[in-house]
Amino acid sequence: MERFYTAHNRFDAYLVLHRLQQAGIAAHIFNEHMSSIVGEVPPDVAQPQVWLEDRRDRPRAEAALAALRFDRAQTGSVFCRACKEENPASFELCWHCGANL
Secondary structure, three states, rough: EEEEOOOOOOOHHHHHHHHHHHHHOOEEEEEEHHHHOOOOHHHHOOOOOOEEOOOHHHEEEEEEEHHHHHHOOOOOEEOOOOOOOOOOHHHHHHHHOOOOO
């Protein structure tokens, strides 16, 4: 096992974990409930961490993380071709009808 990512909070950790799982990469979260001890121990020890089961998956995991960061940076709006509803640019599916954007 190898530490891959230190998250700001557990929600961030789960977003990364799920993106890795979508790419077929086995990973786990540690320190999920440790944020209350920050200050008594260094933040990098107490913050949620995403660990890879197999260190050979690191290049694919880095690519998945880069794609997640790119998706998060998307701003603006897009309109659904099926129902014409406005959606945030970071969405992959229309929030109204579920069609692919």
